[in-house]
Amino acid sequence: MLQSQWVKVRSHMARLPALVERILYDPRFPLPIMFCLFLAEIVVNYFIINEIKYTEIDWRAYMQEVEGVVNGTYDYTKLNGDTGPLVYPAGFVYIFLGLYHLTEKGTNIRLAQYIFAAIYLVTLLVVFDIYRQSKRIAPYFFLFMCCASYRIHSIYVLRLFNDPIAMLLFFISVSLFIRDYWGLGCLFYSFGVSVKMNILLFSPALLLLLLVRHGILKTIYHLIICALPQIVLALPFLIENHVGYIVRSFDLGRQFLFQWTVNWRFLPEDIFLNRYFHISLLVLHICVLLLFIQCRWKCMIPPINWTLSSKKQKNLGPNQIILPLFSANFIGMCFSRSLHYQFYVWYFHTLHYLLYAIKLPFKLLILGIIELCWNTYPSTNWSSGLLHLCHCILLYQMWQSPIYYPMCLHINCNCEKEKKSK
Numbered sequence: 001m002l003q004s005q006w007v008k009v010r011s012h013m014a015r016l017p018a019l020v021e022r023i024l025y026d027p028r029f030p031l032p033i034m035f036c037l038f039l040a041e042i043v044v045n046y047f048i049i050n051e052i053k054y055t056e057i058d059w060r061a062y063m064q065e066v067e068g069v070v071n072g073t074y075d076y077t078k079l080n081g082d083t084g085p086l087v088y089p090a091g092f093v094y095i096f097l098g099l100y101h102l103t104e105k106g107t108n109i110r111l112a113q114y115i116f117a118a119i120y121l122v123t124l125l126v127v128f129d130i131y132r133q134s135k136r137i138a139p140y141f142f143l144f145m146c147c148a149s150y151r152i153h154s155i156y157v158l159r160l161f162n163d164p165i166a167m168l169l170f171f172i173s174v175s176l177f178i179r180d181y182w183g184l185g186c187l188f189y190s191f192g193v194s195v196k197m198n199i200l201l202f203s204p205a206l207l208l209l210l211l212v213r214h215g216i217l218k219t220i221y222h223l224i225i226c227a228l229p230q231i232v233l234a235l236p237f238l239i240e241n242h243v244g245y246i247v248r249s250f251d252l253g254r255q256f257l258f259q260w261t262v263n264w265r266f267l268p269e270d271i272f273l274n275r276y277f278h279i280s281l282l283v284l285h286i287c288v289l290l291l292f293i294q295c296r297w298k299c300m301i302p303p304i305n306w307t308l309s310s311k312k313q314k315n316l317g318p319n320q321i322i323l324p325l326f327s328a329n330f331i332g333m334c335f336s337r338s339l340h341y342q343f344y345v346w347y348f349h350t351l352h353y354l355l356y357a358i359k360l361p362f363k364l365l366i367l368g369i370i371e372l373c374w375n376t377y378p379s380t381n382w383s384s385g386l387l388h389l390c391h392c393i394l395l396y397q398m399w400q401s402p403i404y405y406p407m408c409l410h411i412n413c414n415c416e417k418e419k420k421s422k
Helices: 002-025 031-051 059-070 090-102 109-134 139-145 150-158 163-178 182-195 197-249 275-295 318-334 341-346 348-356 363-375 381-400 415-421
Strands: none
Touching (some): 002 139, 031 109, 090 109, 090 197, 109 150, 109 163, 109 348, 139 348, 182 197, 197 275, 318 348, 348 363, 363 381
């Protein structure tokens, strides 16, 4: 009897390595690691909030800006804080008005930190759900999305920036797109834009996906869904001073300070501030986007139906939605006029997917160097140069990525021939 029990124990032990390997590497089996990391993040965030000193940067200014609305000021040109004028759309005002009242007019910093820790944890859950549905990322890779980044935790619970709220709303929209709830997804996407305009970096890919999925008429309908929240939320400010609101909240020509740049430190300040330099970056951004749309994304999504028929196309798969959206945002980051430290959250949770979509033997090294660059304060010539180098390597590898080839949906596409030629 003892011998038979020992045989069973040995049998279970023999299966243990296979189980561990599945837990760590099988993209279809991510839940155990996700669950463990989520619990770990609760502990990590609690420790950071209680053991590491909070740093005041923009929170007080946010509270001063929305306090003007509390006092009855709806003219955007008269809403200011310690760091300058209010430069975010109306959704920002409503969300931080709520935080203003919840945190005793912004004075209860500890409560605000716990609220942002909750935002961080919800963001993780939504990103985990997106990656789980993609079935492309080995679960062990999620470790480098969570506890490993000091800067990301700092942005959420030690700095209380508005960027994490905008990104949470965007990730919710992606999760809805994957489930084929495009109307509701567009609504959350618009809410994200109403908090901070960086969400517009995803818009070229979103427009393409809407055209592919819904055709012209239904795309117009979804664009109206995107536009309506911007008008409804801004209505009190538009009535008071519509020019002031539009100029302040959607100021695309706003000048960034050289002292805060993470990505262009190696340039002389006069070049950094030069308008022709900004125009050159914009042109490069558009050109690279067009190249990816024409030569890469078209290999993984069906052709656009340019007829006026409102007939739905077949639903897009998770990766057909995720890759163009994340790629469009990353291209925008590569050619950004200036990246500030809180902007790291704009693409941090997408880097892991993009790195896993390429064939590169030192993916974790790239991720580690990017993290190092964003943690170097103040930025240096070396840190900003290395950041650009990592961006260029990743962008080139995304162009060469094998993820496009098995997903090619075009009969006459040369993707497979191109793959074989390589």
